[in-house]
Amino acid sequence: MTRANPFRTRHSEAASRNLGLFTATFAPEVLHALPAPPFDQFYVLRSAPGAGKTSLMKCLTAPTLNYIHQRRSKTAHLVSFLTDFGVLDVNGPLVIGVLENLDQNYAGLVDVAEDSDLQKRLLFKLLDARVIQGLIRACLEFAGRAPDEDPDLVQFRPRTPDATRAFMRLGGTSGSDLIAAAEAAEDELLDLFDQIIATSGEMPTGHGRLHSLTALSATGIEVAGAPVSASTLIMFDDAHALAESQRTALLGELRSRAHTVGRWMATRNVALDDDELFGAGDEGRDFDVIELEALARDRTSSAAALHRLTGQTLTPTRFRKVLLDIADKRASPALDRMLTDDTSLTNLLGVEPDSALEFASEDPFARVRSRIADKVGDDPRYAVWLAETVQLDGRDGLARLSEIDVLIERDRTRAQQELFDVPLPADQLVSRGSSSLREAAYMRTAINCGIPYYVGAETYARLGSANIEQFLEVCGDLMARLQTQDVTGRELALTPSIQDKIARDASRNYYRSLTQLPHGNYIQRFVDGVARISKEEAAKPRIPYPPGVTGTALLMSDRAKLREPSSRELPEMAALYCGLKSAIAHNVVWIELNYRVKNADYMVIYLNRLLCPTFDMPLGLGAFRERKLIQMAGWMVEPPRRAGETADPRQGTLL
Structure with a gap:
């Protein structure tokens, strides 16, 4: 008999009536x-x-x-x-x-x-x-x-x-x-x-x-x-x-x-x-x-x-720990019935960093090394750098090798190529590289080679996008998988491949559900617009905006224009306004005002993190690429879909 999924039950209503349940699952x-x-x-x-x-x-x-x-x-x-917080002491509340x-x-x-x-x-x-x-x-x-x-x-x-x-x-x-x-x-x-x-x-x-x-x-x-x-x-x-x-x-x-x-x-x-x-x-x-x-x-x-x-x-880090604590408390009774040892949902999400590479569809090291060889051949300029890659292995080694591939691409396409035949020293790898570039380069390799990317407890906490209900919905997908494994007699395990698939499925379901929100079609078109920017930037060999683009931006002056009633007399402007307003209200996007860059002030618009797996985006804050108001308004205009057609969430086009 399949037991109820603890993440699918009306927990908030039950907890409101049962203080024992509430205090057992509340993360203070x-x-x-x-x-x-x-x-x-x-x-x-x-x-x-x-x-x-x-x-x-x-x-x-x-x-x-x-x-x-x-x-x-x-x-x-x-x-x-609660005592440390100041609402309880030894004598009572x-x-x-x-x-x-x-x-x-x-x-x-x-x-x-x-x-x-x-x-x-x-x-x-x-x-x-x-x-x-x-x-x-x-x-x-x-x-x-x-x-x-x-x-x-x-x-x-x-x-x-x-x-x-x-x-x-x-x-x-x-x-x-x-x-x-x-x-x-x-x-x-x-x-x-x-x-x-x-x-x-x-x-x-x-x-x-x-x-x-x-x-x-x-x-x-x-x-x-x-x-x-x-x-x-x-x-x-x-x-x-x-x-x-x-x-x-x-x-x-x-x-x-x-x-x-x-x-x-x-x-x-x-x-x-x-x-x-x-x-x-x-x-x-x-x-x-x-x-x-x-x-x-x-x-x-x-x-x-x-x-x-x-x-x-x-803080974001503290809140992600809160989410994982809530998930462990909610899952604990169900896991106790399925497992003989004291294992939490967070523990089941734990993966060895190198284990994801076992699920690659091809040898990722061979692919990257081949790409580097095609670019540099026996060019002595990169001899020292390439010597650094000989012993690289594992997840960290693949990330390092992928970063070197990007750094070579950047060096070869620089406008000034003085002393091109002089070998580059090893310390240049450190000064030119960065953790964000290394992660972006690894992500590109992982996607190209079919390596599970969206894995681990921290990843799933980020997918919650600071919303407890959204996070618990994704945890419900994890629990459903474990319950299926339990009733079919299989090992209770969340392998990197399983975790990545669940994250991507949850992301696609969320993307499709956007149409159910007020002005949902406009919200989805806005998301498609940001996704196209992200895809264009991710396709550039030099990865100019690591770890990747996950948002866009409007000049503050364009923001002011969008909010003027006269501007919204144009249908596409009205559609952008309504779609963006609903997206902000429902946590599909969030905004940062007066962000200073390039001697101008912008309203930055970031996507909900649960949308990122659909479009192969990183889950960190990421970069943004600004667009003019007229360009964003143009995202709202698209040919009407024929019956049975849906948007491809990966491409922003019709299927």
């Missing part, structure tokens, strides 16, 4: 994306779907922290990390986190009231009711009690007149009074959904502000007479589920500097406006934006700007 290192406590300001967490926003916030809720604290011996790793999902009836309030001001007031009233109920339950759990115990055990002690007035508007300062008022308000608002037509006279008046934030910004909390020393953190998840007017209203309220209670809002990139998607938002004035994927992926000029918050230390 992802908290490095957050600022250090105290959380007394407003932050926006944003990313494409699947980057881990909800799990990150769930870790800081009162039930989760209390569960970990009560099971310190079983959750020692989490306890240690130091934060009372309340998580409210905004995908719960809120958007429907727009339909029950026509007046925009009333819509906002109804939204704030329902939010106040649910925040207060959530906080009272959280306070009880913080104190080690059941969340449905007597709410009167919770008492609030406002410290300012504003906080006192806010509590009175919410129903009082005792837990029982607040719960009663909140439940009545929630029932009143939810009853509106059952009415076919609601008249203005029947409408609740709503709240002009979020009174809960005003109240909690200056109050003490007691549970059963004992003061609560932990700070309060109010977190709103799935803000993209709100109507745009509601999201704007909530953002305006949360960013108010009058509030000092910690408050976060998480949203997907699809909810961002054009300015935010194209990198011109106003974060940093009244709030900071934490872009999870931007923090966790390889990047260039934006590194310093991204780590502007105290305690925010997530």
Whole structure:
């Protein structure tokens, strides 16, 4: 009987109901994306779907922290990390986190009231009711009690007149009074959904502000007479589920500097406006934006700007370790049933560097040596260099030999050939070469000779492109292969050949799935355009841009032109704009603004790493080749496909 694939099950939903499962599979290192406590300001967490926003916030809720604290011996790793992070100590949690999902009836309030001001007031009233109920339950759990115990055990002690007035508007300062008022308000608002037509006279008046934030910004909390020393953190998840007017209203309220209670809002990139998607938002004035994927992926000029918050230390290397840790935790129960020893998925991905060469379709050393011989013959200029290649073997040796092949090509095509007959010394190999050129040269040889290239745990972590859901989807392909081997009685092994095939298959499937996104055809055409650039550059014998081209760039002035409505009157410009906007929102590409090169400023556009195997691209950050706006717009124009035709993801042409 085939067991369920642990990467294919609805793990996030199961974990939301089962704290044991959540704490067993949560990688706390992802908290490095957050600022250090105290959380007394407003932050926006944003990313494409699947980057881990909800799990990150769930870790800081009162039930989760209390569960970990009560099971310190079983959750020692989490306890240690959360203690160092500053949200837990020997006495218990130091934060009372309340998580409210905004995908719960809120958007429907727009339909029950026509007046925009009333819509906002109804939204704030329902939010106040649910925040207060959530906080009272959280306070009880913080104190080690059941969340449905007597709410009167919770008492609030406002410290300012504003906080006192806010509590009175919410129903009082005792837990029982607040719960009663909140439940009545929630029932009143939810009853509106059952009415076919609601008249203005029947409408609740709503709240002009979020009174809960005003109240909690200056109050003490007691549970059963004992003061609560932990700070309060109010977190709103799935803000993209709100109507745009509601999201704007909530953002305006949360960013108010009058509030000092910690408050976060998480949203997907699809909810961002054009300015935010194209990198011109106003974060940093009244709030900071934490872009999870931007923090966790390889990047260039934006590194310093991204780590502007105290305690925010997530790096690409650290995040890739987080991904592998998550994969090992998720795969562990399934592997325990299939294997007799304690082997992790990461261990199964481990390969000896030289083992991939065993799967070559031809002798790669012979091929490269033959190519070099055809170029130089017995030319004495390269005698010393060629002497260095005699004893080369293995993966590193093949990379070195391939690099020498490129360096000879570069030397032979130089414009100035002074003293051509003078032998080149060995130290010139070091000064002219580089690790990136060596890797690019090896990759070219590997592709030409059928050597598996996309192998190893680090490679698979890079394929995740800083998105946990995307990474776990690829891990699901690995697990499916292992399960097939298990039921057919074969050795449980992920050879270099198998790993390379799985990576390429996953890449092609992802490429084909792009058409399912909004403006997906335009996204795919944009990707095809970048792929053509990459293919052209990779075909050049001198490999001018090692380790390879994985992106393109627009002049910042062209970027500004693209964003002008008048420019988008041209169909191809409108198509490029819509395709690029959707690609950014869904993590198909990411952008770097104001990248300085050739005395000009560019918006650099890199492809999602999962697309790279389809086009034989390297998985590192890679180089980019700029294109003019009119050229990119031209990518959007292609003949209509006939029925049954699909794009060839390797060539960007029709099949």
